Amino acid sequence: MAIAKAERLMNLALCLLGTRRPLSKRELRESIEAYLEANSDDSFNRMFERDKDDLRELGLVIETVENLDGEVGYLARRDSNRLPPITLDAEEAAALGLAAKVWQQARLAGAASGALQKLRAAGLPEDVDPYEAHGALEPRIPVHEASFEPLMLACRDRRPVVFDYRKATAARPEPRHVEPWALECWRGHWYLAGFDRDRGAERVFRLSRITGKVRSRGARFTAPVPDVVTVRETVAGWAGETADRSALIRLRTGAGYPLRAKATSVRELGDGWDELEIPYGHGLDAWLVEFGPDVVVLEPAELRADVVDRLRAVAKG
């Protein structure tokens, strides 16, 4: 029966951590049963390389050392693999416990649990139930987009990516070449900020509009990544939340609560209508049309025209 991968990885990790001198590939092959069972040098080599990569993903620092005979050896030195001392009290432990549960993405959920387990092994107090400590709060970070994981890794490793992207109003996706900087989740949606190589400028992409696979191009990019990336401001602009002007509307009494909540002034007209001043940003026309006959735009003329235009399109059906 094939030996489980976890068993093989565990043995390799313990061998590398337990040794004081570098172990050669030959020595490792002879001391780990799964490697002894490998039926050719090729398959052993492939397995060994992959296993080392996997252990490095887990945070293990594996050094490659050449001995006097030119033979390569491997070891995971204690000094470079030890968790620095960290002392957390019960409240801090409970707070981290809650945070470790928020990911709904397999890779990050696994990594967060792994982090907590390492801290647990280092003495993290465990007598507090995180849910008890935080009342009824259950924060969750949703990740539904398949492009999330490859983009996260590309941001981390600074690898340029190519993906097909369909703009909000475009029928067909177009390939985009991007140096990825950062991912941000806002209002439950994920966005990528990065440098668009074709357009020669910073761009923000919504992950749900990426179609097909994210391909990562080999070499790392060396252009600097800005410290502060303004995903939220850009998206707020798309959503019409960066209003720089105001509009005057009439709103039927009792209707349009969200408009009232945003209004900078409300005046009762007494004839079943109120007059409101509201912030005027991108997309306000479409929003106002949703209220149908309960809203009448007074000013500015441009907004009035846009709203009437939209209403005419619906009326014609």
Added chain:
Amino acid sequence: MAGKPVRPTNAIDQTRRMLSLVTYLKERPGARVEDVARAFGITEDELVSDLDVLPMCGTSFRGGDLLDIDTDGERIWWHNPAALGEETAEPLRLAADEATALLVAARAVSTLPGLRESDRQALLRATAKVETAAGEQAGASSRLSVTFEAEGGVFADVDRAISERRRLWIRYYSPARDELTEREIDPIRLVSVGHTYVEAWCRRSEARRTFRLDRVAEIKILDEPSAPPEVELRDLSEGLVQPAAEDPEVVVEVGPGGRWVAEYYPHDSADELSDGGLRITLRTPDPASLRRLALRLGRDGRIVSPRDLADSAREAAREALAAYDGVEAQGAQAAGAGRDGQGDGRYDRQEQGL
């Protein structure tokens, strides 16, 4: 409580866990299976499967002892803890992904407006300590960020009502009907998935309902105790809106400019149209609530069926346009709209021709 983290079994995660387990078990002879599983946030079955693998593992090259770990199902015994050298059993440093996952989540949770101040302070202290312990591995965590949205005051009241088991009175905005309704609800839990919601038993509809906190216009904690019937908590990871099979079907056709509908509305199907648009089929318990969508779409789309929904959107648009004529007449005198009179006049003439 509900909500074990999403954790598919894979070799990487299991190896990671086992490396921490040996450190943990070495110091706790006779540890109870139940306690260890809880400390590691895993099921007892998962722990037992780790304990099946560990006796096949050993540390030193050639002739080193395998770990002699076994369990009677209740306690875990390690008969040769010396098989793992003192140094080999030390806690391992955090990997970049581990630091990222924990730090990004911790920063996100610390921005929740409803978090108790003492808990927020504890989380900020813990975050700083983890950042220090992670060292350079913490760097990659700046590549990811998450902001939760929640209405601070409302959140605090709901949180308090849940912990004190009290009923709430709310004035709640329903965008589908553009109306505010008053309800008494027995809150069950708060959920943050992008926006923050309270899941509650609604005494008005005598059903479980989910309310988005930013749509709560007013809230009061009542003196009555909360008494929600025993309900099984749903798994909300697939989204909060889960239409039922018996809900009526609505078909919408949109042009390229209306493709966003497929992103915002859970739907059964979205078929490509030759003009770059989509034909979207969705289900909703209350098709009338989609009148807003039809109005919003304008020339970017239309309701294909049901027929009466399409008619009501058309009717609403006509009524709205008629109101513009009226306002125009008054506006010319009252608001002194001479500045833009020209432009509006153009529309007036066209409207009259409808």
